[in-house]
Amino acid sequence: MDTPIPAAGRDFIRQIIDADLAAGKHVNVVTRFPPEPNGYLHIGHAKAICLNFGLAAEFGSQVPARCHLRFDDTNPEKEEQEYIDAIEADVRWLGFDWGEHLYHASDYFQKLYDYSEELIQQGLAYVDDQSAEEIRATRGTLTEPGTDSPWRNRSVEENLDLFRRMRAGEFADGSRVLRGRIDMASPNLNMRDPALWRIRRAPHPRTGDAWLIYPMYDFTHPLSDALEYITHSICTLEFENHRPLYDWAVDNVSVPCKPRQIEFARLNLSYTVMSKRKLLFLVKEGHVDGWDDPRMPTLSGLRRRGYTPEAIRDFCERIGVAKRDSMVDVQLLEHCLREDLNRRAQRRMAVVDPLPLSIENWEEGRVDWLEAVNNPEDASAGTRQVPFTGELFIEREDFVEDPPKKWFRLSPGAEVRLRWGYLFTCTQVVKDAQGRVERLVGRIDPESRGGNAPDGRKVKGTIHWVSAAHALDAEVRLYEHLFALEKPGADRDFLEDINPHSLKCVTHCKLEAALAEATPELPVQFERLGYFVRDSRAPGLVFNRTVTLRDTWAKEAVKG
């Protein structure tokens, strides 16, 4: 190593790899991201993806390094091609590339089968005729040892014969299982003669009906890692107790290398759920619109919502990697998002809850094309022309008849700036029969074109607007967190914690005409409201609110 990396500040996994490289244990770094295609990828997977692919990219400057994408497809009853396709698309969208290294555990079934015969030959595996119930009953408990199966001491020949016939389909589903012959009294339950292969007459998305027996994760995973020459096999904490079994597998068959399993804490995010089981439930029971519902923590949902891969990667970097259970505040994710969007999103004006406003001293039919800055954070984004007329829409929220303290938006007699336009003073409030404000009337200062008065007087409030004659009609979907509680399901069914206000669809919003060209790939900021993106599924002009702007006034208002 020409430039030794200081240990300080590096997470424990990077330190392990540093040490392995320094000690000459490895001359390269090979990691893998091993999803099971039984659901869509979520933000928790993003953490694992960024870790594994990130490691390969980082160490690649030092030694040969790569990261594989491998589908852990050993349970045909839960896995589907739709998920396989979605996972590949999501990993790519996040910004990672596995190159040639796309693998499937199902490609290794024959090798795994051969390794199993090796185990049988060594007396390290046997065919058990017990039912699943009997095996469960004899496994023992957390505090008591299990008892040996009556079939535990079969001869090698008999085991070989039976195992071959299992494969040939001579036995019914679930009637027999191949078990590792380890230790029924082990304090680690995973070592109490774990099942290695089970009989399942289920078509597999990739192998079709070629196999009637399927290997278990605990057997498949370590050997797949070994077959791919994985150096560091990084997984989540719940597999910690499985590590002795992982090591047992690679130690007892003739694989070409012995990868090391390292466990880290999975991501928990406040105000959401992360288990695939729960996410699947939300989809199947119709609590959300699908896996890519913009309220879902799935990568496809976040994408549709307007999250950027850059923001998600930044987030994954900032949360770090450790072994302690934790719950990350969703506000950190939103902070990363806003930071990215602030840099890149062009500004537009849009009125979600329109209130008509008429300018008395504006010549009928006159259109004034004003210059508006597209992105104050990025001069190269340039400017655009926005039409100003005597009939506008403003945000209903920006007007109050009886302003509270520190209110510097619109109220009767108060002067505000119409962004990029003129200083405006409200002279008249028109109400309907019910007393609801229907329309505002007022005057502009004709000398203030562009937003500044010639006399230099300060106007603190600036509000956004849209010319009525030029406005586009659109639907805007306002989202909040899917769950109302920080930790959904903490003390009741998680469905009861769903936020009833997680989606608000608002129709007949008024947009600046330039928004007609908005695409689902380009985030925009609706000035003073938040970041939005064109929906990728709905026909017509439909926008999703990605995230609001920080709103210090809202906090002020709450305080009174």
Add this chain to the structure above:
RNA sequence: UACCCCGUGGUGUAAUGGCAACACCUCAGGUUUUGGUCCUGAUGUUCCUGGUUCGAGUCCGGGCGGGGUAGCCA
């Protein structure tokens, strides 16, 4: 009450025997044609208890607390 893992501000992460730091959040102020952005500042931290050491968040013992594990799921 078996085995494994983990305990650092409200949250997440760092400090690798030597001044407990960074980010988010919160709060206060400044700048501002977005109550955005940006800038400045403030509040707040080593689970308890013995020990080793000149010196312990860090090493050791004992507690306490949290998480995981009894699929032919992954």
